[in-house]
Amino acid sequence: MRFDVRRAALTLAAPLLAIIFAVLVTSLVLAVAGDPVGEVWSTIFSKPKPRNIVNIINSGSVLYLSALAVAVGFRMNLFNIGVDGQYRLAAFVAAYVAGEAWLPGKLNVVFSIVVAIAVGAIWAGIAGLLRVTRGVSEVISTIMLNSIATYLVAYLLRQVSAKGTNNIHTNDIPVSSQLAGFKIVPDAPIAVYTLSLLAVVAAVFYWLLLNRTVFGFNLRATGQSESAAVASGVNVKKMIIVSMLISGGIAGLIGMPLLFGDSYNYGLTFQTGLGFAGIAVALLGRNNPIGIAFAALLFAFLNEQSNALQLTAGVSNDIVNIMQGVIVLSVVVAYEVVRRYNNAAEQRRVAAQLESTRQPEEVAA
Amino acid sequence: MSDTSDAQDTAVRLTDIGKRFPGVIANDQVNVTVRHGTVHALVGENGAGKSTLMKILYGVQKPDSGTIEVDGRQVSFSSPADAIAAGIGMVFQHFMLADNLTVLENVVLGAEKLYGSGDRARRRIHELATSYGFDLDPDRLVEDLGVGDRQRVEILKVLYRGARTIILDEPTAVLVPQEVDELFENLRGLKAEGLTVLFISHKLDEVLAVADDVTVIRRGRTVTTVDPKQTTARQLAELMVGSELPSPSTETSTVTDVVALSVRDLSMFDPQGGRDLLTDVSFDIRRGEVVGVAGVEGNGQAELVEAIMGMRKVQGTIALGDEDVANWSTARRRESGIGYIPEDRHRHGLLLDAPLWENRMLGHQTREPNRKGPFIDRGGARADTERIVEAYDVRTPSIDTTARALSGGNQQKLIVGREMSSEPLLLIASHPTRGVDVGAQAAIWDHIKTARREGLAVLLISADLDELIGLSDTIHVMLRGRLVGTVDPQTVTPEQLGSAMTGAEVPA
Numbered sequence: 035m036r037f038d039v040r041r042a043a044l045t046l047a048a049p050l051l052a053i054i055f056a057v058l059v060t061s062l063v064l065a066v067a068g069d070p071v072g073e074v075w076s077t078i079f080s081k082p083k084p085r086n087i088v089n090i091i092n093s094g095s096v097l098y099l100s101a102l103a104v105a106v107g108f109r110m111n112l113f114n115i116g117v118d119g120q121y122r123l124a125a126f127v128a129a130y131v132a133g134e135a136w137l138p139g140k141l142n143v144v145f146s147i148v149v150a151i152a153v154g155a156i157w158a159g160i161a162g163l164l165r166v167t168r169g170v171s172e173v174i175s176t177i178m179l180n181s182i183a184t185y186l187v188a189y190l191l192r193q194v195s196a197k198g199t200n201n202i203h204t205n206d207i208p209v210s211s212q213l214a215g216f217k218i219v220p221d222a223p224i225a226v227y228t229l230s231l232l233a234v235v236a237a238v239f240y241w242l243l244l245n246r247t248v249f250g251f252n253l254r255a256t257g258q259s260e261s262a263a264v265a266s267g268v269n270v271k272k273m274i275i276v277s278m279l280i281s282g283g284i285a286g287l288i289g290m291p292l293l294f295g296d297s298y299n300y301g302l303t304f305q306t307g308l309g310f311a312g313i314a315v316a317l318l319g320r321n322n323p324i325g326i327a328f329a330a331l332l333f334a335f336l337n338e339q340s341n342a343l344q345l346t347a348g349v350s351n352d353i354v355n356i357m358q359g360v361i362v363l364s365v366v367v368a369y370e371v372v373r374r375y376n377n378a379a380e381q382r383r384v385a386a387q388l389e390s391t392r393q394p395e396e397v398a399a
Numbered sequence: 400m401s402d403t404s405d406a407q408d409t410a411v412r413l414t415d416i417g418k419r420f421p422g423v424i425a426n427d428q429v430n431v432t433v434r435h436g437t438v439h440a441l442v443g444e445n446g447a448g449k450s451t452l453m454k455i456l457y458g459v460q461k462p463d464s465g466t467i468e469v470d471g472r473q474v475s476f477s478s479p480a481d482a483i484a485a486g487i488g489m490v491f492q493h494f495m496l497a498d499n500l501t502v503l504e505n506v507v508l509g510a511e512k513l514y515g516s517g518d519r520a521r522r523r524i525h526e527l528a529t530s531y532g533f534d535l536d537p538d539r540l541v542e543d544l545g546v547g548d549r550q551r552v553e554i555l556k557v558l559y560r561g562a563r564t565i566i567l568d569e570p571t572a573v574l575v576p577q578e579v580d581e582l583f584e585n586l587r588g589l590k591a592e593g594l595t596v597l598f599i600s601h602k603l604d605e606v607l608a609v610a611d612d613v614t615v616i617r618r619g620r621t622v623t624t625v626d627p628k629q630t631t632a633r634q635l636a637e638l639m640v641g642s643e644l645p646s647p648s649t650e651t652s653t654v655t656d657v658v659a660l661s662v663r664d665l666s667m668f669d670p671q672g673g674r675d676l677l678t679d680v681s682f683d684i685r686r687g688e689v690v691g692v693a694g695v696e697g698n699g700q701a702e703l704v705e706a707i708m709g710m711r712k713v714q715g716t717i718a719l720g721d722e723d724v725a726n727w728s729t730a731r732r733r734e735s736g737i738g739y740i741p742e743d744r745h746r747h748g749l750l751l752d753a754p755l756w757e758n759r760m761l762g763h764q765t766r767e768p769n770r771k772g773p774f775i776d777r778g779g780a781r782a783d784t785e786r787i788v789e790a791y792d793v794r795t796p797s798i799d800t801t802a803r804a805l806s807g808g809n810q811q812k813l814i815v816g817r818e819m820s821s822e823p824l825l826l827i828a829s830h831p832t833r834g835v836d837v838g839a840q841a842a843i844w845d846h847i848k849t850a851r852r853e854g855l856a857v858l859l860i861s862a863d864l865d866e867l868i869g870l871s872d873t874i875h876v877m878l879r880g881r882l883v884g885t886v887d888p889q890t891v892t893p894e895q896l897g898s899a900m901t902g903a904e905v906p907a
Contacts, residue, residue, distance in 0.1 A: 247773050251757070251764050258750045264710055265739065265747040266762035267730030377752075377803055384804040387796040 041376055048372045049318060049325075052365035053332075060357040064349070073347040078339045078354075084222035086338050091219075094327075094334035095230035096291055096305075100312025101330055102236050103154075103284035105321040107172075109244060110257040110277050116161060116176025117285040118309025119183030124154040125289025126187045126204070129300030130194055132293070133205030142211040143294055147232075150286040157183065158282025159275065166271040172278070180309075191300070203301025213294045227295035232287050237323045243280075253277055285309065314362045320369060333358060409471065410435045410564050410595040411456065411487070416465035418451055425451040426462070427619040433564070433612075438586055438596045440606040440627075443616035443639055447836075449599050452616070453566050456597075457489040458482035469564070488562030490553045492569045496541045503537035506556050513559070527558050532588040547578035551585065564595040571605050575695060576864075576897035583609045601639070601837075603632040615639055639837060653687035654872050658720075659856030660684040660707070660825050665715035667702050667880070676702045677713065677880045684825065689847070689857040691871030691888070693864065695900050699880035700860045701742060704829050707858070708732065708739055719825065730765055738818035742829035742860070744807075748814045751803040755795060756784040758802045759817050766821060787816035792842060808839030815843055819850060826850065829860045844870065864893040878902055 057075070064071045082090065100117055107114035114120075128150035137145050161179060164170040195202040215225030244250035256263040256273050264270055288308055289300075297304060315333055319326030336358060340351035411433040418426040426448045433439045443449050454460045456467065458476030467474050469485045476482045479489070496505050506524055507516045514520040524537050533551050541549060550570060557565055571579045586596050586609055600606050606613055607627045615622040615638040622638050660683065667677040677699050684690045694700050706713035709729040717725045724732050733739070739762065741747035749758050760769040760780050768779030784798045791812045795805055802810055811831070818826060828847065832840040847870060851857060861867045867874060868888045876884045876899045884899060 246775055246777075248764050248770055248775055249773065251760060251775055254753075255750055255761060255764075258752060259746070261746045262748065262750055262761065264729065265708065265741055266764065267728065267733045269728060269730070377801070380801060380804040384796055384800055 040379075044372050044376060045320075048368035049329075049361075049365050052318075052361050052368050055364045056357050056360035059360045060353060063356060064353065069349045069353075070347050074343060074349055074353065077342055077346045078336065080339070082335070082339060084219050085224060088219050088222045088224050088226055090331065090334045090338050091226050092230060092291065092295075092334075093337060094331040095227065095233040096288055096308060097311055097315050097330040097333055098233040098326060099236055099284060099288045099291075100308045101315035101319060101326045102233075102240050102312075102323070103281050103288070103309075104312045104316040105319070105326060106240065106244075106253075106277055106281040106284060108257075108316055108321050110253050110273065111260070112274065112277060112281070113173045114158060114161070114176055114278065114281045114285075115173055115313070116158060116179045116183075116309070117281070117288070117312050118307065119176070119180035120154040120157045120282045120285035121288035121309055122187055122304070122306060123157050123183045124150040124286035125293055125304060126190065126300045127153045128286075128290065129204040129207070129293055130190075132207045132211055133299060135208045135211065139210040142208070143213065146211075146293075147229075147287070147290055150290055151283040152286070154286025155279040155283040158278045158285065162275040162278030165278075166274050172274075187300075191302075201301075203299040205299065207294065207298045211294070212298055215295050225295075227291035229291035229294055232290060236284055236287060237327070240284075241323045249276070288312075314358060317362050318365050408434050409468070410437075411597070412468040413452070413456065414466045414468070416452065416455060416462045416467075418448075418455060418460065418462050425619055426455070429465070429616065429619070429621050431614050431621060431624070433595055433597060435595055436590055436593045437611040438590055438598055438609050440598045440600060440610035440613045441616060442599075442601055442603065442606055442613060442635060447616045447639070448619040449616055450568065453489065453568060453597070453599060456482070457487060457566060483560050483562065486561060486563035487566065488557030488560060488564070489566040490550070490557055490568065490570065492572060494549050494553055496549060496552060498542040499540065501538050501540055502535055502544075502552050502555075505541055505552055506537075506559050510556075510560050513561075524555065524559065527555060530592060531558065532585060545578075547574060547581055550574070550582065554585070554589075558594075562594075564597065565589065566597045566599070568599050569601075570598070571600060571602055575901055576894050577901065579605060603635045606635070607632060636837065652872060653852050653854075655686045655688075655854065657686045658683050658718075659686045659688075660858070661716075661718040662707070663716045663718075665703070665706055665713055665717070667699075667706060667711065667713045675880055677706065680715070680880075680882055682875055682882060684856040684858060686824075686854045686856050687851055688872045689851055689859055689870050691859045691861065691867040691874040692877050692882075693861075693867055693874050693886075693896055693900055694877035696862060698877050698900075700877055701829070702880070703877070704739075704742070704827055704858075704860060707827060708737065733762055734765060736821075736824035738821070738823035738826040740811075740814055740818055740826070740828045740831045742833070744810055744814055749802045749810060752801055754801055755788070755793075755798045755805075755813060756781045758813065759784040759787060759798075759820075761817075763817065763821060783820065787813060787820060791816035791846070806836075808835035811835045812839055812842060815846055819846060823855065825856045825858065827858045827860075830862060831859070832861075832863065832866060864896050868893065868896065876900060 061071050064074055100121065103117045104114055128146040131149050132142055132146040135142055157179060161172045161175040164175045165172050191202055191204070194204055213228035215228050217225050219226070244254060252263065252268045252273060255266065256268055256270055260270060289304070292305060293300065311333060315326060315329045319329035336354045340354040343349045343351045343353065409432055413429060413431045416426050416429040429448070429452055431441070441449050441452070451460065455462045458479045458481050461477065467476070469487065474485055476485070497508065500508065503521060503524060507520045514523045521537060527533070528535050533555060535548065535551055535555065541552060544552070554565065570582060574582060589596055598606070598610060607630065610627050612624055613627050613630065613635065614624045615635065617639060625635070663681045665677050665680040666675060669676050680703060682690065692700055692703070702711065705711040707717055709727060709732050715725070716723055719732070719735060719737065722735070724735065745751060750761060760775070763769055768776055768783045770776055781798060787793065788795060788798060793812045793816065794809050815831065831847070832843050835843070847857060859867065859871055868891060871888045874886045874888050874891070874896070875882045876886065878900065886896060886899065
């Protein structure tokens with residue numbers, strides 16, 4: 035396969051430009067608000083401590099799973115906005131199952147992960163089913179399912195928690211099923227989640243599925259042109275259901291590293307909002323498994339480094355949200371510009387190459 | 400001819416016009432001289448640069464080099480408004496009319512400054528219509544008009560704005576033969592009143608019938624200007640292509656007795672509750688037979704194709720060989736031997752942003768050489784794409800090029816190669832040479848003829864009546880979702896076929 039250096043360079047240039055643009059806009063916002071611009075950047079771009087590095091890897095891997103779940107849908111023009119509800123419901127059910135400890139030790143972990151995948155898939159599958167049977171836009175139904183998931187989890191949490199306490203959470207996972215993590219960063223007091231490995235597994239699965247299987251071909255074909263896919267014999271309804279199931283299944287994994295590596299139960303403090311962050315990361319990473327890895331690490335880096343802003347610069351770390359938002363908006367624009375440029379460039383190149391081979395023929399004619 | 404009389408004679412003179420788009424030379428030293436009061440035709444293959452040239456003359460695009468003279472004065476247009484002010488008007492191939500307004504309102508719309516929108520406008524329209532022989536009721540709604548009348552409204556719009564030179568971009572593409580004759584009558588009327596008509600076409604018989612001068616463009620350059628009285632269609636075509644060209648006509652019949660496709664009582668209801676889209680359509684195609692379906696577009700041909708492909712729900716039986724496939728999925732029908740060249744290759748035939756080798760898999764992704772178990776066989780697909788590119792002369796730098804980057808003719812050759820690749824029993828060819836250049840058209844005809852000799856059954860839908868008559872062994876005429884008659888392509892003329900398509904008696 036030919037590797038097109040110019041095309042690759044342009045593809046990388048788009049997110050870089052978006053980040054630079056976002057830094058400029060954020061600086062402008064800070065300056066207008068009268069905040070110390072220099073100190074904010076020196077805090078964010080300071081060298082992370084070992085502890086911060088572990089946190090970046092941990093939250094990066096979680097964001098990665100979330101973005102992958104969104105990306106499966108995106109590749110087929112399905113907007114699964116419901117990853118957030120899917121992973122929360124899945125994490126809750128898995129935490130309950132793990133807390134009940136029906137199986138011993140590591141088997142308990144595996145079983146709970148399978149349950150999480152199933153719950154996430156079913157929750158997303160509802161939206162898929164509504165779409166193919168009733169024509170309900172998956173955007174609307176997944177947003178509503180997010181809301182339903184919130185109340186459902188709150189209700190069920192109360193049912194399963196110990197009575198007479200304000201400390202509402204599922205039973206703690208038995209110690210034999212808790213995962214200690216990897217101490218791969220020297221001098222860090224904390225460990226990288228064991229189940230961060232799920233991100234690697236999911237990445238390989240995603241890449242293999244989309245790029246190497248007939249199913250993945252059908253999925254991409256449907257995303258590029260539904261009419262052409264139908265004419266080629268793809269059953270689009272089936273594709274919608276199956277891709278929603280896969281998307282939701284991956285979403286089910288999002289809570290697992292946290293559950294087994296940190297919180298050991300599902301309670302009121304379990305991290306929320308990861309599903310929405312995943313949408314932004316998937317956009318930035320362009321639904322590409324490697325691109326998403328960089329995007330997830332970047333977002334994790336910004337989140338982690340901004341924690342100190344309040345102390346060092348007296349600025350709310352919410353400023354990072356502005357920056358992330360600008361990155362995503364500008365990168366979407368930049369990708370489209372690059373895409374059009376590449377299309378035109380390729381057409382030109384093809385015309386030029388054919389022109390040069392055609393010349394002698396014309397002389398002969 | 401002296402310089403002064405030349406200037407008086409000449410309505411439009413284009414000298415050394417050049418226009419480059421990045422990497423593509425659309426026009427290169429184009430020279431056209433259009434005499435006053437004549438119909439001047441501009442012919443050339445698709446992509447030869449005709450439309451670019453006309454857009455330059457109408458001020459839509461600016462030339463990179465060269466000069467434009469109108470009535471002997473050098474002009475420079477930066478917008479169509481400038482061109483209109485200089486007396487040049489253009490009628491595009493796709494009409495730009497408001498359906499829910501009347502003829503009068505459509506004509507006046509945007510030109511209210513000229514004669515207002517009341518009685519003065521009405522008088523002016525009446526004047527124009529009578530002097531040029533246009534039979535149009537100014538108070539009829541445009542949505543009630545046929546295609547030919549709509550075209551006349553477009554021309555009237557241009558005249559109303561004071562045009563003395565009118566550019567018509569492929570005006571006959573949407574018309575049946577009878578309407579073409581009426582249009583030509585109108586053009587002669589315009590000419591008689593001293594107007595000048597520039598007429599873009601690639602239908603050579605029509606050009607020869609109506610034009611006073613014919614300028615041939617090939618690959619962005621003017622080849623020559625010829626006198627139609629001393630030129631045949633074949634000579635013109637050869638000037639266009641730059642080489643000898645084949646005709647669509649088939650040789651001896653290769654029809655066998657084995658029925659490949661048998662369609663019975665196919666009916667399709669309009670989900671919006673309108674007239675039935677298909678009613679009791681029945682026909683057979685035998686191996687080695689090309690069955691053509693003639694009809695004005697929108698009379699059920701597209702629905703028939705989609706029904707046979709399993710893309711739309713339909714009542715009735717469809718048998719491929721001995722098997723009833725009416726309840727099969729599209730994928731299963733394709734696997735059991737239906738090849739499909741869709742009418743709209745961008746919508747139904749290609750993934751524009753995917754490389755050619757992935758496009759080779761489209762519609763064949765469940766079969767060898769593209770598949771190994773649940774996985775894609777990249778090696779197999781790529782090797783077979785190389786084969787198709789070679790055998791079908793798809794002009795591309797590589798099989799990793801995206802489909803979007805290829806010209807229409809090359810995209811179509813790839814599709815034809817792909818659909819022929821799995822040795823289908825039945826080929827559904829819907830407008831197989833629409834929008835492709837003459838070279839690719841000849842190649843596609845050849846492939847269809849070769850496959851037919853080898854026993855392929857072909858369902859051919861086409862708006863090009865010469866193609867239909869030339870390739871088909873049998874032609875069914877389709878009108879309002881029904882097959883209303885069968886004609887013998889050996890004896891029928893395009894004119895007879897054209898009247899049958901509009902509902903006149905089918906010639907025996």
